Amino acid sequence: MIQLHAPNSLSRKSNIFQLVKQINTVDIIHKYNIANMHRHGRYWVGLCPVHQDKKPSFYTFQDNKCKCWGCGFYGDAIDLVAKVYGLRPIEAARMIARDFGIEVDNRPVSLEARRKAKQLAIEAAQKREIEKIFKQKRDRALEILSLFVRTTNHVLAAGGYQAHYDLAELLHKTDYQEYLTECLLSKDPDLQLMALTAPEVQQWLE
Template structure:
């Protein structure tokens, strides 16, 4: 069985989405990671479909779009992360069509979208930490993650307001200044969510 069939038969899109940090509600709805989604508009189950931006596909399509990688790499990543065995013989793929080089406008739009998504994810993570690690008693020593949430939440709100309501010059300056920090922050968020999901940190708070 090749990697594509192995993944599709073993993992639903919902399982992969939750593994990679997407919060899904009981009605299988989640905030779409592929556009600035203020209200949950993506239905995630065996497949996924966003009623806002139209993104649609199976588990491999989801991982491919989420990480900006090819379908083959997405299938291999998912198989590796979920411990799925498969026939590792080379998979024949159709020749790729020539892809036009992205314009500066497209590159900036993607950078701005990524910046908003990462900062938004971090903001929601801080809100969760503030709730999960809040002291139960007045004389209790504050948890470092609770302190971080108190210190940084307001600043994140300010940055997100700029990305939503600011002038183009303000947005461009923010995206440029926070470019490297966003990449580092994205990795930290991913690692924390995966670690928290595996260990159950915060569930007992």
């Protein structure tokens, strides 16, 4: 149980907001598995949970506010939980308060909202896991493709025209591998998936 104190004059509603705002935002983010934040000097940084983030653009500051430099999201933990789980701010605040052991009032978050939030949390965790595996495979595929292309170019450079002639098939493959590399590096998930599941890539990833 976290011991927090709010002035008595506050209404119940602002009371709960005030209390929740005192909880460390990074703790809330990690509790709900919203993002995996890493300390970076005075900030915490991670992949943005609001948009499809490729490089960590999501920051949490010492004032407990979060900002994404990718999609522009800005707010506190309540705004973030509300956004990610599709809750109203008051529902998000109540859920956080309850999960952090703060009893403010007797009205809990509706069962439906909690069930929805839990389901969304599971889905978000699964999505992150899939994205992680996808990224690992993509990086490995890029490594292999780049090795192939470099090796072929070396062979071609060393062998001159005759090599080009003899290695026409190899050259053709290189073009294709370069194309697959471009697909893997593109922002289009369909293209990335196509390249990743191409037999030329798959055989090296098994």
